[in-house]
Amino acid sequence: MSEHTQTLFELPTDSDDILLRQFTTEDLQDAKNLFETNKDDFVRGGVWSAYDVLEKNLNDPAHDQNAVKQLGIWQGNELVGFITSAKEDESIDEVEIGYGVDAGKTKKGIASTALRALTKYEIGQGNDVIAEVDYSNKASEHVLEKAGYQLEMNGRNGRMLYRKLSMTEENLMRRLQNLM
Numbered sequence: 001m002s003e004h005t006q007t008l009f010e011l012p013t014d015s016d017d018i019l020l021r022q023f024t025t026e027d028l029q030d031a032k033n034l035f036e037t038n039k040d041d042f043v044r045g046g047v048w049s050a051y052d053v054l055e056k057n058l059n060d061p062a063h064d065q066n067a068v069k070q071l072g073i074w075q076g077n078e079l080v081g082f083i084t085s086a087k088e089d090e091s092i093d094e095v096e097i098g099y100g101v102d103a104g105k106t107k108k109g110i111a112s113t114a115l116r117a118l119t120k121y122e123i124g125q126g127n128d129v130i131a132e133v134d135y136s137n138k139a140s141e142h143v144l145e146k147a148g149y150q151l152e153m154n155g156r157n158g159r160m161l162y163r164k165l166s167m168t169e170e171n172l173m174r175r176l177q178n179l180m
Contacts, residue, residue: 011071013117018110020071020083020117025058027072030079034102042100054082073101073114080105083114085122085129094128099143106139115147119164129164 011020023031031054035042054070067090073081081101088096097118101111122129131149133140141160145151149162 009069009071011117011121013113015109015113017075018113018117019074020114021074023054023058023070023072023082027079028055028058031055031072031082034079034082038100038103041103069118071114071118073099073110075105075110080110081114083118085118087127093126094130095122097122097129097131111140111143112146115143119147119149123164131162132159133162134159 008024009022013020053068057068057070068084068086070084071082072079073083081099083097083099085095085097087094097115099111099114101114119129129149130152131140131144133144135154141162144162147164149164152161152163154160
């Protein structure tokens, strides 16, 4: 990881050795290696295209970091995964989270740690957080449930939708108004 002169979005976690940090163009080779090494797992998890989106967004000066956050999961100076949040519709207080961790680093709490940190941040911004998971991805189901997500529905095409609600007063009032 090289030194950066620009201000980067960083998100501490509840672990001393895990940090979430905005990707930079200097990180592209590390990110490409991570995605290529874990291609089969990331394709199965539905997140392989995240590298293409990352590369496109880093090379686009008009990219809105607030609409799509693409963060590396760093353990010390090593890139061990990624986590993203995307707001599809500005009129809805909801973001979708996706993540992937190097196969050699799974079952060590890294995904759970990253998910808790980004979820806490997004809820603090007043957003509900959702994640779609393939029925066969039991490990990701476990990560989401461990982070307090609730299964909302079994979707089509072999996907399940999990949700973590923001309980801000504004979001609660909006929900009540929608019920009336």
